[in-house]
Amino acid sequence: MFNDDDYFAVTASLLLYLDPESTRISGGILQNTLTDPSPQVTEDLQGTSVVTGTIGVSSKRQYTIAGYIETSRGRITTSISQQQDFSATQAIDFDTVNFTVLNQNTSLETKLSSATTVSSRKGTNVTYEDFSFPLTVDVTFPVPSARFGFTVATTQNYRTSNLCWTTERCATSSQSPIRPKHQT
Numbered sequence: 001m002f003n004d005d006d007y008f009a010v011t012a013s014l015l016l017y018l019d020p021e022s023t024r025i026s027g028g029i030l031q032n033t034l035t036d037p038s039p040q041v042t043e044d045l046q047g048t049s050v051v052t053g054t055i056g057v058s059s060k061r062q063y064t065i066a067g068y069i070e071t072s073r074g075r076i077t078t079s080i081s082q083q084q085d086f087s088a089t090q091a092i093d094f095d096t097v098n099f100t101v102l103n104q105n106t107s108l109e110t111k112l113s114s115a116t117t118v119s120s121r122k123g124t125n126v127t128y129e130d131f132s133f134p135l136t137v138d139v140t141f142p143v144p145s146a147r148f149g150f151t152v153a154t155t156q157n158y159r160t161s162n163l164c165w166t167t168e169r170c171a172t173s174s175q176s177p178i179r180p181k182h183q184t
Contacts, residue, residue, distance in 0.1 A: 019071050027069035030077070034063040039086075049097040058087040065102070074121045085111040102141035109134040125164065132159040 012109035019025055037059045066079035088108035095101040112131045117124060136156050141150035 021072035031066040
């Protein structure tokens with residue numbers, strides 16, 4: 001969670017390919033514009049014993065990380081540029097004294113657009129990927145007819161698109177690897 005104990009624990013895996021014709025491979029970082037997120041929080045809550053209103057959180061950032069490795073077959077350069085968009089809204093209606101009402105409607109969406117460019121002596125490959133993860137959660141209490149006295153309704157979707165270009169395809173069609181507009 002952002003702002004929770006000043007860190008966020010993540011488990012990762014590293015996929016490593018060995019160069020059979022070299023005992024040592026060197027490389028370096030060419031560009032890294034990744035910065036900490038800067039979420040914007042808006043709050044419009046009314047009341048003390050019965051609290052109603054909305055809370056919103058949004059965060060947008062763009063960055064590029066690029067680097068290279070020197071292999072026995074020449075230099076390979078890789079660049080990843082991403083745009084991340086996150087937004088969440090919670091509409092709440094709480095009875096904080098008697099606990100007779102607890103309604104919370106949460107809607108959030110995370111979008112990620114990524115362009116990965118890999119260049120070597122063989123040419124250049126560019127892969128564009130778009131991901132979207134919308135989620136809604138509606139909690140209602142009390143609901144006398146519900147088995148446990150409340151209901152939770154959730155909706156989650158996953159959308160993705162992928163497009164790959166190579167210099168060979170671009171050269172034969174006389175087009176540059178420009179990202180076409182498309183919808184998912």
